[in-house]
Amino acid sequence: MSTPTLGMKLYSYFRSSCSYRVRIALYHKGLDFSYVPVHLVKDGGQQHAETYKQRNSMGQVPTLELIDNDGSISATLTQSVAILEYLEEVYPDPPLLPKDSIERAKVRQIVEIVNSGIQPIQNLHVMQKISSSFDVEMAEAKKWAAFWVAHGFRGLEPVLAQTSGQFAFGDQVTLADAFIVPQHYNAKRFGIDMTPFPNIAKVVDNALSLDAFQRARPEVQPDTPDDLRL
Numbered sequence: 001m002s003t004p005t006l007g008m009k010l011y012s013y014f015r016s017s018c019s020y021r022v023r024i025a026l027y028h029k030g031l032d033f034s035y036v037p038v039h040l041v042k043d044g045g046q047q048h049a050e051t052y053k054q055r056n057s058m059g060q061v062p063t064l065e066l067i068d069n070d071g072s073i074s075a076t077l078t079q080s081v082a083i084l085e086y087l088e089e090v091y092p093d094p095p096l097l098p099k100d101s102i103e104r105a106k107v108r109q110i111v112e113i114v115n116s117g118i119q120p121i122q123n124l125h126v127m128q129k130i131s132s133s134f135d136v137e138m139a140e141a142k143k144w145a146a147f148w149v150a151h152g153f154r155g156l157e158p159v160l161a162q163t164s165g166q167f168a169f170g171d172q173v174t175l176a177d178a179f180i181v182p183q184h185y186n187a188k189r190f191g192i193d194m195t196p197f198p199n200i201a202k203v204v205d206n207a208l209s210l211d212a213f214q215r216a217r218p219e220v221q222p223d224t225p226d227d228l229r230l
Protein backbone atom coordinates (compact mmCIF):
# COMPACT_ATOMS: atom_id res chain seq x y z
CA MET A 1 0.00 0.00 0.00
CA SER A 2 1.26 3.53 -0.80
CA THR A 3 2.03 5.95 1.97
CA PRO A 4 -0.18 9.04 2.24
CA THR A 5 1.07 11.99 0.19
CA LEU A 6 1.60 15.50 1.45
CA GLY A 7 -0.55 17.34 -0.99
CA MET A 8 -3.22 16.83 -3.61
CA LYS A 9 -4.34 18.88 -6.57
CA LEU A 10 -7.78 18.22 -8.03
CA TYR A 11 -8.45 19.26 -11.62
CA SER A 12 -12.18 19.78 -11.56
CA TYR A 13 -15.13 21.56 -13.15
CA PHE A 14 -17.83 22.80 -10.82
CA ARG A 15 -20.70 20.98 -12.55
CA SER A 16 -18.83 17.85 -13.61
CA SER A 17 -20.55 14.95 -11.87
CA CYS A 18 -17.34 12.87 -11.97
CA SER A 19 -15.38 15.65 -10.23
CA TYR A 20 -18.24 16.04 -7.73
CA ARG A 21 -17.79 12.34 -6.73
CA VAL A 22 -14.14 12.93 -5.85
CA ARG A 23 -14.85 16.19 -4.00
CA ILE A 24 -17.38 14.33 -1.82
CA ALA A 25 -14.78 11.70 -0.87
CA LEU A 26 -12.05 14.27 -0.19
CA TYR A 27 -14.34 16.26 2.13
CA HIS A 28 -15.79 13.12 3.75
CA LYS A 29 -12.27 11.97 4.62
CA GLY A 30 -11.20 15.44 5.74
CA LEU A 31 -8.37 15.66 3.18
CA ASP A 32 -6.80 18.94 2.10
CA PHE A 33 -6.50 19.60 -1.60
CA SER A 34 -6.04 22.49 -3.95
CA TYR A 35 -8.64 23.05 -6.65
CA VAL A 36 -7.59 23.64 -10.25
CA PRO A 37 -10.53 24.64 -12.46
CA VAL A 38 -10.77 23.18 -15.96
CA HIS A 39 -13.57 24.88 -17.89
CA LEU A 40 -15.30 22.25 -20.03
CA VAL A 41 -16.92 24.80 -22.36
CA LYS A 42 -14.71 27.94 -22.45
CA ASP A 43 -12.06 28.10 -25.21
CA GLY A 44 -13.71 25.12 -26.93
CA GLY A 45 -13.17 23.12 -23.72
CA GLN A 46 -9.96 23.46 -21.71
CA GLN A 47 -9.98 19.66 -21.22
CA HIS A 48 -8.92 19.36 -24.87
CA ALA A 49 -5.78 21.53 -24.45
CA GLU A 50 -2.60 19.53 -25.13
CA THR A 51 -1.10 20.63 -21.80
CA TYR A 52 -4.11 19.24 -19.94
CA LYS A 53 -4.22 16.05 -22.03
CA GLN A 54 -0.71 15.25 -20.86
CA ARG A 55 -2.35 14.77 -17.44
CA ASN A 56 -5.56 13.13 -18.65
CA SER A 57 -5.27 11.67 -22.14
CA MET A 58 -9.07 11.19 -22.35
CA GLY A 59 -9.53 14.96 -22.09
CA GLN A 60 -11.79 14.66 -19.07
CA VAL A 61 -12.03 15.72 -15.45
CA PRO A 62 -11.31 14.75 -12.73
CA THR A 63 -7.55 14.34 -12.47
CA LEU A 64 -5.89 14.04 -9.07
CA GLU A 65 -2.20 14.88 -8.72
CA LEU A 66 -0.33 13.66 -5.67
CA ILE A 67 2.38 16.07 -4.58
CA ASP A 68 5.53 15.10 -2.68
CA ASN A 69 7.43 16.93 0.07
CA ASP A 70 9.65 18.72 -2.42
CA GLY A 71 6.68 19.87 -4.49
CA SER A 72 7.22 17.30 -7.24
CA ILE A 73 4.29 15.28 -8.59
CA SER A 74 4.53 11.69 -7.37
CA ALA A 75 1.50 10.40 -9.28
CA THR A 76 -1.22 11.59 -11.62
CA LEU A 77 -4.47 9.68 -11.22
CA THR A 78 -7.41 9.75 -13.61
CA GLN A 79 -10.79 7.96 -13.68
CA SER A 80 -12.95 8.75 -10.68
CA VAL A 81 -13.40 5.11 -9.65
CA ALA A 82 -9.63 4.55 -9.58
CA ILE A 83 -9.13 7.81 -7.66
CA LEU A 84 -11.79 6.91 -5.11
CA GLU A 85 -10.43 3.40 -4.63
CA TYR A 86 -6.98 4.93 -4.06
CA LEU A 87 -8.34 7.36 -1.46
CA GLU A 88 -10.20 4.54 0.28
CA GLU A 89 -7.06 2.36 0.44
CA VAL A 90 -4.70 5.07 1.67
CA TYR A 91 -7.15 6.99 3.88
CA PRO A 92 -9.52 4.26 5.13
CA ASP A 93 -11.04 6.33 7.95
CA PRO A 94 -13.81 7.27 7.74
CA PRO A 95 -14.58 4.45 5.32
CA LEU A 96 -16.60 4.64 2.12
CA LEU A 97 -16.82 0.87 1.67
CA PRO A 98 -18.28 -1.70 4.10
CA LYS A 99 -15.97 -4.41 5.49
CA ASP A 100 -17.93 -7.45 4.28
CA SER A 101 -17.00 -8.63 0.75
CA ILE A 102 -20.57 -9.14 -0.44
CA GLU A 103 -21.58 -5.75 0.92
CA ARG A 104 -18.59 -4.14 -0.82
CA ALA A 105 -19.67 -5.81 -4.07
CA LYS A 106 -23.20 -4.42 -3.62
CA VAL A 107 -21.85 -0.90 -3.15
CA ARG A 108 -19.64 -1.29 -6.24
CA GLN A 109 -22.66 -2.61 -8.15
CA ILE A 110 -24.43 0.72 -7.49
CA VAL A 111 -21.25 2.63 -8.36
CA GLU A 112 -21.08 0.87 -11.74
CA ILE A 113 -24.75 1.44 -12.55
CA VAL A 114 -23.95 5.16 -12.45
CA ASN A 115 -20.34 5.05 -13.61
CA SER A 116 -20.72 2.86 -16.67
CA GLY A 117 -24.48 2.53 -17.08
CA ILE A 118 -25.60 6.16 -16.93
CA GLN A 119 -22.92 8.89 -16.89
CA PRO A 120 -21.03 8.03 -20.12
CA ILE A 121 -24.18 8.18 -22.30
CA GLN A 122 -25.04 11.70 -21.10
CA ASN A 123 -21.53 13.13 -21.12
CA LEU A 124 -20.85 16.48 -22.79
CA HIS A 125 -18.82 15.18 -25.73
CA VAL A 126 -21.46 12.52 -26.48
CA MET A 127 -24.18 15.18 -26.61
CA GLN A 128 -21.96 17.44 -28.74
CA LYS A 129 -21.35 14.58 -31.19
CA ILE A 130 -25.05 13.74 -31.42
CA SER A 131 -25.80 17.41 -32.08
CA SER A 132 -23.14 17.72 -34.82
CA SER A 133 -23.62 14.31 -36.49
CA PHE A 134 -27.41 14.47 -36.66
CA ASP A 135 -27.59 18.26 -37.09
CA VAL A 136 -29.86 18.79 -34.08
CA GLU A 137 -29.80 21.54 -31.44
CA MET A 138 -28.10 20.76 -28.11
CA ALA A 139 -31.60 20.96 -26.56
CA GLU A 140 -32.53 17.85 -28.57
CA ALA A 141 -29.31 16.08 -27.52
CA LYS A 142 -30.18 16.89 -23.90
CA LYS A 143 -33.57 15.17 -24.32
CA TRP A 144 -31.67 12.10 -25.53
CA ALA A 145 -29.42 12.29 -22.46
CA ALA A 146 -32.46 12.71 -20.18
CA PHE A 147 -33.95 9.53 -21.67
CA TRP A 148 -30.87 7.54 -20.71
CA VAL A 149 -30.61 9.01 -17.22
CA ALA A 150 -34.27 8.11 -16.55
CA HIS A 151 -33.63 4.64 -18.02
CA GLY A 152 -30.69 4.17 -15.63
CA PHE A 153 -32.71 5.46 -12.68
CA ARG A 154 -35.39 2.86 -13.46
CA GLY A 155 -32.65 0.23 -12.99
CA LEU A 156 -31.19 1.87 -9.90
CA GLU A 157 -34.46 2.46 -7.99
CA PRO A 158 -35.30 -1.26 -7.33
CA VAL A 159 -31.69 -1.88 -6.26
CA LEU A 160 -31.96 0.92 -3.69
CA ALA A 161 -35.35 -0.43 -2.56
CA GLN A 162 -33.35 -3.50 -1.42
CA THR A 163 -30.13 -1.90 -0.18
CA SER A 164 -30.92 1.55 1.17
CA GLY A 165 -31.50 2.69 4.71
CA GLN A 166 -30.85 6.31 5.38
CA PHE A 167 -28.19 6.17 2.64
CA ALA A 168 -27.74 4.08 -0.52
CA PHE A 169 -26.35 1.11 1.37
CA GLY A 170 -27.81 0.96 4.86
CA ASP A 171 -27.23 3.78 7.29
CA GLN A 172 -23.57 4.57 6.55
CA VAL A 173 -22.35 6.83 3.76
CA THR A 174 -20.58 4.82 1.05
CA LEU A 175 -19.15 5.33 -2.43
CA ALA A 176 -22.65 4.60 -3.72
CA ASP A 177 -23.88 7.93 -2.29
CA ALA A 178 -20.88 9.72 -3.82
CA PHE A 179 -22.07 8.52 -7.26
CA ILE A 180 -25.83 8.92 -6.84
CA VAL A 181 -25.86 12.50 -5.55
CA PRO A 182 -23.87 13.93 -8.53
CA GLN A 183 -25.93 11.90 -11.02
CA HIS A 184 -29.08 13.31 -9.43
CA TYR A 185 -27.66 16.82 -9.90
CA ASN A 186 -27.44 16.07 -13.64
CA ALA A 187 -30.92 14.55 -13.63
CA LYS A 188 -32.27 17.83 -12.24
CA ARG A 189 -30.46 19.76 -15.00
CA PHE A 190 -32.11 17.48 -17.56
CA GLY A 191 -35.54 18.11 -15.97
CA ILE A 192 -36.16 14.52 -14.88
CA ASP A 193 -39.28 13.95 -12.76
CA MET A 194 -38.14 12.21 -9.56
CA THR A 195 -41.65 11.03 -8.54
CA PRO A 196 -41.03 7.45 -9.78
CA PHE A 197 -37.73 7.30 -7.87
CA PRO A 198 -38.54 7.76 -4.14
CA ASN A 199 -35.54 5.76 -2.91
CA ILE A 200 -33.09 7.73 -5.03
CA ALA A 201 -34.71 10.98 -3.83
CA LYS A 202 -34.51 9.87 -0.17
CA VAL A 203 -30.83 8.94 -0.42
CA VAL A 204 -30.00 12.27 -2.10
CA ASP A 205 -31.89 14.30 0.54
CA ASN A 206 -30.19 12.48 3.40
CA ALA A 207 -26.70 12.71 1.89
CA LEU A 208 -27.12 16.41 1.15
CA SER A 209 -27.83 17.02 4.84
CA LEU A 210 -24.15 16.15 5.51
CA ASP A 211 -21.35 18.71 5.54
CA ALA A 212 -19.09 16.84 3.07
CA PHE A 213 -21.83 16.66 0.46
CA GLN A 214 -22.71 20.33 0.98
CA ARG A 215 -19.10 21.44 0.53
CA ALA A 216 -18.76 19.35 -2.64
CA ARG A 217 -21.86 20.84 -4.31
CA PRO A 218 -21.45 22.43 -7.76
CA GLU A 219 -23.04 25.64 -6.44
CA VAL A 220 -20.20 26.44 -4.02
CA GLN A 221 -16.99 25.63 -5.93
CA PRO A 222 -14.20 28.16 -6.68
CA ASP A 223 -15.17 28.11 -10.39
CA THR A 224 -18.96 28.31 -9.89
CA PRO A 225 -20.23 31.26 -11.95
CA ASP A 226 -21.86 34.00 -9.84
CA ASP A 227 -25.32 33.44 -11.30
CA LEU A 228 -25.30 29.77 -10.19
CA ARG A 229 -23.64 30.36 -6.82
CA LEU A 230 -25.67 29.75 -3.65
Ligand SMILES: N[C@@H](CCC(=O)N[C@@H](CS)C(=O)NCC(=O)O)C(=O)O
Pocket residue numbers: 016017018019040045047059060061062078079080081115123124125126
Ligand atom coordinates in the same frame (compact mmCIF):
# COMPACT_ATOMS: atom_id res chain seq x y z
N1 LIG B 1 -14.87 7.55 -16.45
C1 LIG B 1 -14.40 8.88 -16.24
C2 LIG B 1 -15.37 9.84 -16.91
C3 LIG B 1 -14.90 11.29 -16.82
C4 LIG B 1 -15.85 12.22 -17.55
O1 LIG B 1 -16.68 11.82 -18.35
N2 LIG B 1 -15.74 13.51 -17.20
C5 LIG B 1 -16.58 14.49 -17.82
C6 LIG B 1 -17.18 15.40 -16.78
S1 LIG B 1 -18.19 14.48 -15.62
C7 LIG B 1 -15.76 15.31 -18.77
O2 LIG B 1 -14.65 15.68 -18.44
N3 LIG B 1 -16.31 15.61 -19.93
C8 LIG B 1 -15.63 16.42 -20.89
C9 LIG B 1 -16.20 16.28 -22.27
O3 LIG B 1 -17.16 15.54 -22.45
O4 LIG B 1 -15.66 16.92 -23.17
C10 LIG B 1 -14.29 9.18 -14.74
O5 LIG B 1 -15.05 8.56 -13.99
O6 LIG B 1 -13.43 9.95 -14.32
